[in-house]
Amino acid sequence: xxxxxxxxxxGTLDMLIxxxxxxxxxxxxxxxRRIEQISRGVFKVNPGSLLTAFQRLERDGLxxxxxxxxxxxxxAKFYTLSRAGRKRLEADTADWTRRAAxxxxxxxxxx
Amino acid sequence: MSAWRQLxxxxxxxxxxxxxxxxxxxxxxxxxxxxxxxxVARGVxxxxxxRTVRLExxxxxxxxxxxxxxxxxxxxxxxxxxxxxxLRQLRATPGFTAVVVLTLALGIGxxxxxxxxxxxxLFEPLPYPxxxxxxxISDFGPAGLPQDVTFGTFxxxxxxxxxxxxxxxxxxxxxTMVADLEPERLTGQRVSAGYFRALxxxxxxxxxxxxxxxxxxxxxxxxxxxxxxxxxxxxxxATVGREVTLDDRSFLVIGVMPPGFENVLAxxxxxxxxxxxxxxxxxxxxxxxxxxxxxxxxRPNAGLGQGRRELDAIARDPxxxxxxxxxxxxxxxxxxxxxxxxxxRAVRPALLAMLGAxxxxxxxxxxxxxxxxxxxxxxRRGEFAMxxxxxxxxxxxxxxxxxxxxLLAAIGGALGMLVAEAGVRALVALSPPGLPRVGAIRLxxxxxxxxxxxxxxIGVLVGAIPAxxxxxxxxxxxxxxxxxxxxxxxxxxxxALVVAExxxxxxxxxxxxxxxxxxxxxxxxxxxxxxxxxxxxQVQGSGRRLxxxxxxxxxxxxALDEVRRLPGVTAAALTSQLxxxxxxxxxxxxxxxxxxxxxxSSALRYAVTPSYLETMRxxxxxxxxLDARDIAGAPRAALINEALAKRLFRDRDPxxxxxxxxxxxxxxxxxxxxxxxxxxxxxxxxNEDAIYVAVPQWHWVDNVMSLVIRTQGDAAALAPAARQAxxxxxxxxxxxxxxxxxxxxxxxxxxxxxxxxxxxxxxLVALVLAATGIYGVLSGSVSERxxxxxxxxxxxxxxxxxLTLVARQALTLTGLGMLVGLTGAFVASEAIVTLLFGVSRxxxxxxxxxxxxxxxxxxxxxxxxxWRAARVDPAITLRAE
Numbered sequence: 004x005x006x007x008x009x010x011x012x013x014g015t016l017d018m019l020i021x022x023x024x025x026x027x028x029x030x031x032x033x034x035x036r037r038i039e040q041i042s043r044g045v046f047k048v049n050p051g052s053l054l055t056a057f058q059r060l061e062r063d064g065l066x067x068x069x070x071x072x073x074x075x076x077x078x079a080k081f082y083t084l085s086r087a088g089r090k091r092l093e094a095d096t097a098d099w100t101r102r103a104a105x106x107x108x109x110x111x112x113x114x
Numbered sequence: 115m116s117a118w119r120q121l122x123x124x125x126x127x128x129x130x131x132x133x134x135x136x137x138x139x140x141x142x143x144x145x146x147x148x149x150x151x152x153x154v155a156r157g158v159x160x161x162x163x164x165r166t167v168r169l170e171x172x173x174x175x176x177x178x179x180x181x182x183x184x185x186x187x188x189x190x191x192x193x194x195x196x197x198x199x200x201l202r203q204l205r206a207t208p209g210f211t212a213v214v215v216l217t218l219a220l221g222i223g224x225x226x227x228x229x230x231x232x233x234x235x236l237f238e239p240l241p242y243p244x245x246x247x248x249x250x251i252s253d254f255g256p257a258g259l260p261q262d263v264t265f266g267t268f269x270x271x272x273x274x275x276x277x278x279x280x281x282x283x284x285x286x287x288x289x290t291m292v293a294d295l296e297p298e299r300l301t302g303q304r305v306s307a308g309y310f311r312a313l314x315x316x317x318x319x320x321x322x323x324x325x326x327x328x329x330x331x332x333x334x335x336x337x338x339x340x341x342x343x344x345x346x347x348x349x350x351x352a353t354v355g356r357e358v359t360l361d362d363r364s365f366l367v368i369g370v371m372p373p374g375f376e377n378v379l380a381x382x383x384x385x386x387x388x389x390x391x392x393x394x395x396x397x398x399x400x401x402x403x404x405x406x407x408x409x410x411x412x413r414p415n416a417g418l419g420q421g422r423r424e425l426d427a428i429a430r431d432p433x434x435x436x437x438x439x440x441x442x443x444x445x446x447x448x449x450x451x452x453x454x455x456x457x458x459r460a461v462r463p464a465l466l467a468m469l470g471a472x473x474x475x476x477x478x479x480x481x482x483x484x485x486x487x488x489x490x491x492x493x494r495r496g497e498f499a500m501x502x503x504x505x506x507x508x509x510x511x512x513x514x515x516x517x518x519x520x521l522l523a524a525i526g527g528a529l530g531m532l533v534a535e536a537g538v539r540a541l542v543a544l545s546p547p548g549l550p551r552v553g554a555i556r557l558x559x560x561x562x563x564x565x566x567x568x569x570x571x572i573g574v575l576v577g578a579i580p581a582x583x584x585x586x587x588x589x590x591x592x593x594x595x596x597x598x599x600x601x602x603x604x605x606x607x608x609x610a611l612v613v614a615e616x617x618x619x620x621x622x623x624x625x626x627x628x629x630x631x632x633x634x635x636x637x638x639x640x641x642x643x644x645x646x647x648x649x650x651x652q653v654q655g656s657g658r659r660l661x662x663x664x665x666x667x668x669x670x671x672x673a674l675d676e677v678r679r680l681p682g683v684t685a686a687a688l689t690s691q692l693x694x695x696x697x698x699x700x701x702x703x704x705x706x707x708x709x710x711x712x713x714x715s716s717a718l719r720y721a722v723t724p725s726y727l728e729t730m731r732x733x734x735x736x737x738x739x740l741d742a743r744d745i746a747g748a749p750r751a752a753l754i755n756e757a758l759a760k761r762l763f764r765d766r767d768p769x770x771x772x773x774x775x776x777x778x779x780x781x782x783x784x785x786x787x788x789x790x791x792x793x794x795x796x797x798x799x800x801n802e803d804a805i806y807v808a809v810p811q812w813h814w815v816d817n818v819m820s821l822v823i824r825t826q827g828d829a830a831a832l833a834p835a836a837r838q839a840x841x842x843x844x845x846x847x848x849x850x851x852x853x854x855x856x857x858x859x860x861x862x863x864x865x866x867x868x869x870x871x872x873x874x875x876x877x878l879v880a881l882v883l884a885a886t887g888i889y890g891v892l893s894g895s896v897s898e899r900x901x902x903x904x905x906x907x908x909x910x911x912x913x914x915x916x917l918t919l920v921a922r923q924a925l926t927l928t929g930l931g932m933l934v935g936l937t938g939a940f941v942a943s944e945a946i947v948t949l950l951f952g953v954s955r956x957x958x959x960x961x962x963x964x965x966x967x968x969x970x971x972x973x974x975x976x977x978x979x980x981w982r983a984a985r986v987d988p989a990i991t992l993r994a995e
Contacts, residue, residue, distance in 0.1 A: 030144065030148070033148070050145055050177050051181055063120075
């Protein structure tokens with residue numbers, strides 16, 4: 004595969020969405036673009052998966068959603084991190100860091 | 115919170131689908147616009163940007179499709195979609211739907227109804243606390259069969275047994291309650307004081323019997339059933355402490371049983387009084403009569419086996435402080451069995467046979483429905499292939515087919531509950547008088563749960579094979595199937611189903627046939643008397659005015675005279691027990707010469723008025739009948755039946771021989787004649803020993819006698835006049851069990867008749883189902899093979915050859931089914947062997963008749979398809995492509 008971008012690692016999409024939203028409320032494309040930008044194009048987000056993830060997170064009470072009118076008077080759905088979402092993000096971040104560090108150590112030891 | 119959101123969002127997804135879909139669409143559109151805008155901002159021309167976005171992210175419709183596929187409501191929505199589609203499909207073929215639903219409703223309804231009867235009687239524990247601890251204790255009779263215990267045995271066991279915490283004995287009691295209206299004879303029981311404690315159910319009002327109530331000449335106290343208390347005493351709580359009049363004596367009401375109390379030993383008992391037997395145990399008293407039913411409650415840690423071992427040890431170890439009489443020596447031990455088992459023993463074979471029969475019907479119904487679904491699946495093969503071509507997966511197709519079959523089963527099940535409701539009513543109405551726990555037969559939660567389970571299992575079962583066929587098919591071949599070129603492998607499956615159906619029907623029909631032949635044989639048995647135009651009724655001579663033997667004898671004689679005077683009466687007589695009525699009254703008998711022997715056997719006792727033999731038309735074989743000579747104080751005369759004569763005297767002449775019968779007091783009886791044998795218990799039972807004596811020459815005058823009246827015309831029509839005639843002598847005497855002898859005869863075989871009616875009904879249903887099944891498969895196969903038949907016809911096959919082709923298929927399948935069925939019937943007939951009478955379970959006539967019947971039905975069912983096949987016009991068929 005010569006395409007340098009990859010799909011988001013299975014299971015981390017939720018965390019990335021939560022992280023992105025911890026900065027400010029955003030709509031769907033904004034979140035996708037932010038993930039791509041910050042990962043410097045490593046992660047490419049599929050809109051279908053993203054929208055499904057929004058529904059899941061919203062139903063789990065981690066996100067709040069709100070319809071707003073955009074400048075071009077279009078209906079756009081904005082997502083906000085809820086209190087539960089913020090807690091989940093902290094837990095996920097700690098967990099991820101711990102795992103990543105462990106994997107990194109293992110890889111180093113082998114090399 | 116999240117569960118709440120799951121619920122509300124999900125519900126919104128279900129109920130406001132369009133609004134939710136619009137939201138998703140808006141969000142997707144916005145997303146894609148933003149993506150395009152971002153590219154445009156980087157200097158890409160708008161047209162190019164839109165193309166890139168579509169390539170990389172997909173079209174709006176595709177994204178929407180993905181985004182919508184989330185949440186439980188999606189699954190529910192899909193299931194609802196399947197359901198709506200299934201409903202539409204079923205509505206489109208109303209004939210098919212009606213046949214399937216009716217078939218299933220019949221099968222499920224009948225099974226549920228039978229289950230509702232079998233479950234409480236055979237499987238549910240008795241309605242008492244810790245029912246497993248309840249045992250029934252019996253003595254061994256002379257023939258090695260269990261018989262009722264004596265009061266003496268009861269007293270000894272109560273004193274010596276340690277593994278039972280309570281024991282009780284009961285005997286039937288039929289007091290007459292005289293109130294403002296007609297006298298009413300009640301069914302009741304005389305019980306030892308611990309009866310209700312042994313069962314574990316205390317009275318709802320008042321108190322239980324105490325040992326102080328249960329002694330000779332003790333207080334006259336009664337406990338009433340809730341039903342009697344409500345019916346006769348207006349459910350007045352103040353009844354407790356008041357007196358009621360039974361048999362002209364007042365009894366103090368001390369308690370009322372709770373409404374749900376079920377008395378399994380005598381379901382119709384409504385009044386209980388203490389037994390009040392003497393504990394002094396005189397050898398010639400009633401205390402040593404085998405007439406008490408005995409129950410015991412085991413201690414919580416003692417099992418039935420322990421109780422049995424202990425009582426057996428006690429029985430084989432007589433102690434001087436507990437003297438026994440020769441006929442209750444317990445030398446053969448005691449019978450200890452669970453009360454549940456005892457209560458249901460008599461009906462168990464019939465009920466299990468019925469359960470088996472109804473499951474066969476259900477099996478046939480299922481096979482039929484599977485067949486119909488398969489045939490329908492074949493017709494819809496093109497539709498399924500189209501759906502598969504459009505991207506429906508195997509799982510999706512399977513789900514659709516299963517949804518349809520489960521929906522059919524659900525509708526069938528719902529209708530089936532109505533069938534069950536009617537079935538339960540019919541069952542209770544038809545049920546033989548001896549059926550225990552009839553009151554517990556109803557449609558309750560358990561039964562509905564059973565119906566639901568059966569329905570679900572059937573829904574999946576009948577759908578499984580068609581679903582497999584529908585989803586398996588080869589797309590290419592199926593799409594071309596418009597030409598019906600391929601006769602698929604499902605032919606084999608459907609053939610197998612016909613074989614199964616014929617086999618099941620044969621098993622059922624053979625069983626029904628065997629029962630039918632048994633009943634026929636049974637009613638051909640000579641009862642020993644002439645049952646036609648014979649009216650019977652039981653008359654009670656109770657109350658203080660009839661307290662003495664003389665007074666009772668006078669009342670009965672006067673009543674008999676009054677009845678004889680009625681127009682239309684040709685003869686009338688009284689007897690202490692009536693054949694085939696359920697009466698059972700026997701006493702020990704032995705020759706005067708063998709007086710000292712301990713070997714005591716018993717004979718049925720008939721204390722009768724002289725004209726009894728003449729009225730019943732029981733033949734006199736030798737000697738003389740009882741007549742006016744045989745009065746109190748005259749030498750005691752007895753008639754014995756042929757069975758007893760043969761047993762006691764073999765070839766010797768019994769006339770003039772002295773005989774001991776009943777209580778050992780006074781001079782012996784002299785045999786003056788020998789009569790023909792009469793069936794007492796049942797037509798099916800071998801001849802029992804019997805002795806007839808004149809009423810005034812028996813040791814006492816019974817207070818319940820049966821009146822038999824031979825009439826000129828219709829026996830039943832004479833009943834009101836006879837009743838009035840008796841009441842003209844004493845209007846306070848209860849008259850019960852008014853019945854013609856014919857109806858008693860029929861009722862004595864009610865168990866078998868009950869089983870027969872059900873088996874015949876099930877057999878008929880099975881026959882119809884099997885016929886439609888064979889017809890369905892053959893006509894399906896003919897229409898699929900139309901082309902092949904057309905080609906054959908075109909190549910010169912005659913009509914006869916084509917007819918043979920189809921008929922051979924039918925007969926092969928039927929023949930195979932019969933082979934399987936004969937094996938099945940051979941096994942199944944073992945289960946109903948106790949219900950048979952006079953026919954072998956391998957009766958060749960029955961098997962032959964059933965095979966012939968099924969063959970005829972198979973030929974008829976294949977006639978129409980075969981005829982259609984023979985008329986296939988090759989020109990039309992071949993052009994149809």
